[in-house]
Amino acid sequence: LEAGRQEELTATLLATHPAEVANLLESLPPEQRSELWDVVPVAQESEVLSFLHDEARTTIVDEMDEGELVAAAESMAPEDLAEFIDELPEDLTNALLISMDADHRKRLDSVLTFEEASAGRLMSTDVISVRKDVSIAVVLRWLRRHESLPPHTDSLMVIDDEGLYLGKLDVADVLTSNPETEVEAIMQPEAATVRDNLSEHDVAALFERRDLISVAVLDSAGKLLGRITIDDIVDVIREESDRALLRSAGLNDEEDMFAPVLPSARRRGVWLGINLITVFIAAWVIGRFEEALEQIVALAVLLPIVASMGGIAGSQTLTLTIRALALNQIANANVRWLLTKEVLVGAVNGMVWAVVVALVTYLWFGNIGIALIIGIALILNLLAAALSGIVIPLLLNRWGIDPALSGAVILTTVTDVIGFLSFLGLATLFLI
Amino acid sequence: LEAGRQEELTATLLATHPAEVANLLESLPPEQRSELWDVVPVAQESEVLSFLHDEARTTIVDEMDEGELVAAAESMAPEDLAEFIDELPEDLTNALLISMDADHRKRLDSVLTFEEASAGRLMSTDVISVRKDVSIAVVLRWLRRHESLPPHTDSLMVIDDEGLYLGKLDVADVLTSNPETEVEAIMQPEAATVRDNLSEHDVAALFERRDLISVAVLDSAGKLLGRITIDDIVDVIREESDRALLRSAGLNDEEDMFAPVLPSARRRGVWLGINLITVFIAAWVIGRFEEALEQIVALAVLLPIVASMGGIAGSQTLTLTIRALALNQIANANVRWLLTKEVLVGAVNGMVWAVVVALVTYLWFGNIGIALIIGIALILNLLAAALSGIVIPLLLNRWGIDPALSGAVILTTVTDVIGFLSFLGLATLFLI
Numbered sequence: 039l040e041a042g043r044q045e046e047l048t049a050t051l052l053a054t055h056p057a058e059v060a061n062l063l064e065s066l067p068p069e070q071r072s073e074l075w076d077v078v079p080v081a082q083e084s085e086v087l088s089f090l091h092d093e094a095r096t097t098i099v100d101e102m103d104e105g106e107l108v109a110a111a112e113s114m115a116p117e118d119l120a121e122f123i124d125e126l127p128e129d130l131t132n133a134l135l136i137s138m139d140a141d142h143r144k145r146l147d148s149v150l151t152f153e154e155a156s157a158g159r160l161m162s163t164d165v166i167s168v169r170k171d172v173s174i175a176v177v178l179r180w181l182r183r184h185e186s187l188p189p190h191t192d193s194l195m196v197i198d199d200e201g202l203y204l205g206k207l208d209v210a211d212v213l214t215s216n217p218e219t220e221v222e223a224i225m226q227p228e229a230a231t232v233r234d235n236l237s238e239h240d241v242a243a244l245f246e247r248r249d250l251i252s253v254a255v256l257d258s259a260g261k262l263l264g265r266i267t268i269d270d271i272v273d274v275i276r277e278e279s280d281r282a283l284l285r286s287a288g289l290n291d292e293e294d295m296f297a298p299v300l301p302s303a304r305r306r307g308v309w310l311g312i313n314l315i316t317v318f319i320a321a322w323v324i325g326r327f328e329e330a331l332e333q334i335v336a337l338a339v340l341l342p343i344v345a346s347m348g349g350i351a352g353s354q355t356l357t358l359t360i361r362a363l364a365l366n367q368i369a370n371a372n373v374r375w376l377l378t379k380e381v382l383v384g385a386v387n388g389m390v391w392a393v394v395v396a397l398v399t400y401l402w403f404g405n406i407g408i409a410l411i412i413g414i415a416l417i418l419n420l421l422a423a424a425l426s427g428i429v430i431p432l433l434l435n436r437w438g439i440d441p442a443l444s445g446a447v448i449l450t451t452v453t454d455v456i457g458f459l460s461f462l463g464l465a466t467l468f469l470i
Numbered sequence: 471l472e473a474g475r476q477e478e479l480t481a482t483l484l485a486t487h488p489a490e491v492a493n494l495l496e497s498l499p500p501e502q503r504s505e506l507w508d509v510v511p512v513a514q515e516s517e518v519l520s521f522l523h524d525e526a527r528t529t530i531v532d533e534m535d536e537g538e539l540v541a542a543a544e545s546m547a548p549e550d551l552a553e554f555i556d557e558l559p560e561d562l563t564n565a566l567l568i569s570m571d572a573d574h575r576k577r578l579d580s581v582l583t584f585e586e587a588s589a590g591r592l593m594s595t596d597v598i599s600v601r602k603d604v605s606i607a608v609v610l611r612w613l614r615r616h617e618s619l620p621p622h623t624d625s626l627m628v629i630d631d632e633g634l635y636l637g638k639l640d641v642a643d644v645l646t647s648n649p650e651t652e653v654e655a656i657m658q659p660e661a662a663t664v665r666d667n668l669s670e671h672d673v674a675a676l677f678e679r680r681d682l683i684s685v686a687v688l689d690s691a692g693k694l695l696g697r698i699t700i701d702d703i704v705d706v707i708r709e710e711s712d713r714a715l716l717r718s719a720g721l722n723d724e725e726d727m728f729a730p731v732l733p734s735a736r737r738r739g740v741w742l743g744i745n746l747i748t749v750f751i752a753a754w755v756i757g758r759f760e761e762a763l764e765q766i767v768a769l770a771v772l773l774p775i776v777a778s779m780g781g782i783a784g785s786q787t788l789t790l791t792i793r794a795l796a797l798n799q800i801a802n803a804n805v806r807w808l809l810t811k812e813v814l815v816g817a818v819n820g821m822v823w824a825v826v827v828a829l830v831t832y833l834w835f836g837n838i839g840i841a842l843i844i845g846i847a848l849i850l851n852l853l854a855a856a857l858s859g860i861v862i863p864l865l866l867n868r869w870g871i872d873p874a875l876s877g878a879v880i881l882t883t884v885t886d887v888i889g890f891l892s893f894l895g896l897a898t899l900f901l902i
Contacts (some may be wrong), residue, residue: 056681061679065799130898187645191681215614240738247487249701272677272703284793286789289786295808296751296804299814299818306786307818314775314779318775324771328771331763332767340753341773342773342777347742356718361716365493376727377727383731383734390739394743
């Protein structure tokens, strides 16, 4: 790139898959990113754009002029364009809509009528449909009149005169059946379908459970609207796991590693601010015990141990609970069983590590009272951690708050407070 | 289940997809799990077993008698059976191998020659291959002689007399081409293929980038061995994200929410023990400053604030770095840029929150010295957090250690130690 051999680079890029070009762009700092974008062949631009993550895409779109944008937008599939246009500033969106041809705009409008992250948004309308009363020979002739089939066509959709969905016809069955067979005889009326308003999360779960390649999307009347294919589902699954990971650290879903300093600092600062509030609560609890701390300085030294062990044990239970919630494995019937189990696990580990911590404390400070009290506080905190690790995500989930986002912050506040309270409280009661 | 209406339940289970039965089993405590397993129809057992996670599967296999196990094993696909057999105790494995018929055992042996988590293990040998010099009409006739095609057959493999792979022939092209066309004219010799020893992670990355449904697996000589299909890749992607999430909390990959108390406690206890060592290091650092703590008790109250803010900021950077490493977005060329950026983000947030913390501290304790010192310590710790958040995962990665597993523990140890050192050290220097 630095040598400036642009033509050679353009040729290399053309031979590279657009998804790989997008990944390369995302691993470059802003300046080099825009230099590389300048050499991306125009023909490849729209595909590369559709592979970029939202935030990285925004940095690139900001540098494109309107003509370039319109050209790229026009060669995008309507479902990719819909996602893309959601992220643009409003004046650019309007400019784009105006300069688009009528047919393209109409297709875009129809995608935009569906809610974000719904099956309607994911689907493509590029479907091959057949009637149930024709023979396979007719289907074969009809397919041969196509230049090519839509990508990932593993089945054709069987519909009636009104466009109502009747079932699917596997391409494999078309190939292995006798040409005289009627479609109706080999179509699968019981095949899985989804409603247009189903969430993409639920669509992905269906694909995973049933090992699907594509699924028909129907409206409330049972009319065929389009189909969703596995490649889009793989993206949904990847994005969901990405989101869970980033959110657990209080990061934005679409965080761009190479975003400028100030926006990054602002976004991450929010989470630091929330954490600051919770840690001031914990500090306030410690402050209630100034007298004990003044008299026994060892308490201050040992404070982080009780809190930290509670935090780790709690986040183990929390992580398992969040995962079980995502897999729909938690229901009223098994919550009590789970609570009992986790509390028992907390009790076992609490007792084991309480002995170790008490022993080390005794050897360090030579004070049997402090050793006993830190052991008891540790057990109490691990029990509280187990309870919180289940109860907090279940409550957040019931209230419609994503436990992956805020669960850990609330949990560590609870384990900090209970750890400090039990350790310093017991010390105040028995040692002073 | 409790009403004991077994026949009704068996009928319901038969109508349910095996993956859903597996999920249901995993959401039950041990006792009910084995009750439900008893009603799972024998015909469904092998499929349900192949959908279960390792640990849940072990609890169920433990209860099956040998005859039942052999029956289930015999109706499994060899690649599923290979994964299954890896988890069995050795004596059961031997019993299974002996009672299996020769053909089945041979197929299993050939799968087991490949390393775990390699393309060879993922692939199925159920492939339809054709010659390049025949016409599409011949291909169609040949396909029609099949009862059905292997699942997810989106393309046929073109091979020569020696079994060497020449290219793929899309089923879509078979359907849309003129029957007189020769295979050679429409096959894709440049299609993506993978070597048998490629890791499943890399295979999944290829599927994602190229939107593949299936890919040919070749040996070192270029001979066609089998093919990998997208449904297995979806499982790989899901397992990888699951693993990343569980590991970040120090949990076992295959943790079963309903595992018995003692094994769960033991597995999680390991992580608590590792954490205990690191938190004792932090406590030891605090212990070096007993004098300062004795004289100014406010220091003990404020200690958690500096440490906690460093831990949060550091884990944000750490999470982004681990993710960028997984996406292959970090190379020598951009590390310096990233370091500069993260340190600047740390500096900005350090200064902003230092002012807030200093102000609250001053209002709380009315001591300008402590307020200034906690502010400076916070800035220093956020800078250290930014550096550690990049350097620690990069070093772990270079040494071949998964940064998702141990990165967070090492990072918080660093931010705890630096936070305590800078806060208590500055206080000792200037306030005492």
